[in-house]
Amino acid sequence: MDPSVTAPAPAPASSSSSSSSSSWLAGLVRGRSLNSAAGTGGGASSIPAATNGLGSGSRKNQLRGVLFKYGPKPVQVAFKTGDFNQQVIFIGGLTEGLLATEYLEPLSIALENEKWSLVQPLLSSSYVGYGTSSLEQDSLEIDQLIGYLINKENSEGVVLLGHSTGCQDIVHYMHTNFACSRAVRGVILQAPVSDREYRATLPETAVMIDLAAKMISEGRGMELMPREANPDAPITAYRYHSLCAYMGDDDMFSSDLSEDQLRLRLGHMSSTPCQVIFSMADENVPDYVDKKALVERLCQALGGAEKVEIEWANHSLSNRVQEAVQAILDFVKREGPKGWDDPWN
Template identity: 85%
Template structure:
């Protein structure tokens, strides 16, 4: 059956997920580039706060975790996320999950919800924490322009899966495809840039309008260039997402390490309110 196949798939890929609390409702945390376990300071206190509400916190190690992001893609992450949710449904009788994305993990969630994979029906809510533009941040680095040109040439020569030179990305090997996806205008990862038009944002984010969604935006996010009007950007993103809720965290940095308690409270408040109200069985 599809149910047992999903479990087999998840375990055969040697994917690992760490869970705190043994409950039938789960918050799945998806980190950003180079993130792994306990990627943000708020995760440990969050796991304790969720336990009180009878929710588990699940932290998967995807093949894109740590230094794997450069040789992966949103497509691959979505596939692995679907297998994880399938596993939770089959093995833990999950009653539904809430996806919590940090940084580039937000792109994973947006992409996953567009795939309409079987298990995406089990997602009862989504939290996007620090949905910021990798492209706009990378544009502030001197080598980016030249490297985008090189990546585009490699892709058009059919070498999208080949690795870029080391100076393109100093902390992990990266393929021409993933570099282009993260750094080029309207690349696959380009979802939250301030220079995208209303139509482009809607095209990228509009499918989220059927999902309960909360945007948590750090108003002192160090990965958002100075010239970006953060307030205006948050409003535009929320509109494109289908009038999603927003919480602006004044003085908060990218990972909210200086606003841990506030982060936990905001997340738990949403989780309590948007708990599963029953979801369609993906196998019916």
């Protein structure tokens, strides 16, 4: 956390609004077939997270909440702070998992004060799993998570908050038109930057893109690349190509994409309230990229998304925690329940 920021005292634990009626989305989700229904983790009960009796935010990077399973895979667990029927879901980037950014702890406290929960899921792609996963797999698991919140938490709607490559996950998810995507009341894209442009600065990338393309053409897209392609984690030829190649599946925010290409990738987001938080000193954006021009083009392609430029901020906003929390909170408060009608109408 930014040492200049003092987190407010945690709000007293509060329960979700009681209601004898089922969630407005529950009927649809419960009616889907088992193959496409949201996972409930076999009805596994929620487990309070150990915090040595400390309240939310009473020690840095230590939160009180509930750990629960939302899907059938062992990795499909999520941590929720606050007990409310409106949730902000944080989707992290490559190598990230729980408490991925410095602003999550103060954000959870600020959201509780506004009667919103913060949910941090682990996906199959979390930590070192990203290289053997895909945007499609992440989208399926996000849908399972939202389905769980609808059925088990009586959710009245969610806001998706993506960081880095988590932004690609959200954009892809909203394009799937999965049933639970209609419960998404807003989207925040924090650091939507190009993995391709960053990786192009690495000396081995060009050769490895050619190798990945060759493997894919030979029907070996799900086989692993050589270790030197991605020393941090095992990666398939498909995922490497998706992240590194021009117009790969993950290539959504590159500065050299045309207006038509950006609209093709992002235009479907125009029907969803959207905020873009861009770090103007993002170390993962090459120096030759005009950041102001890029964020303006992204917001236009997203259908007129709200633009938040944070000067001198790094990729994860660890040096601008207070501004990050305030921007997110302003969006959630403004575009929250008073700003949305029932999406089924």
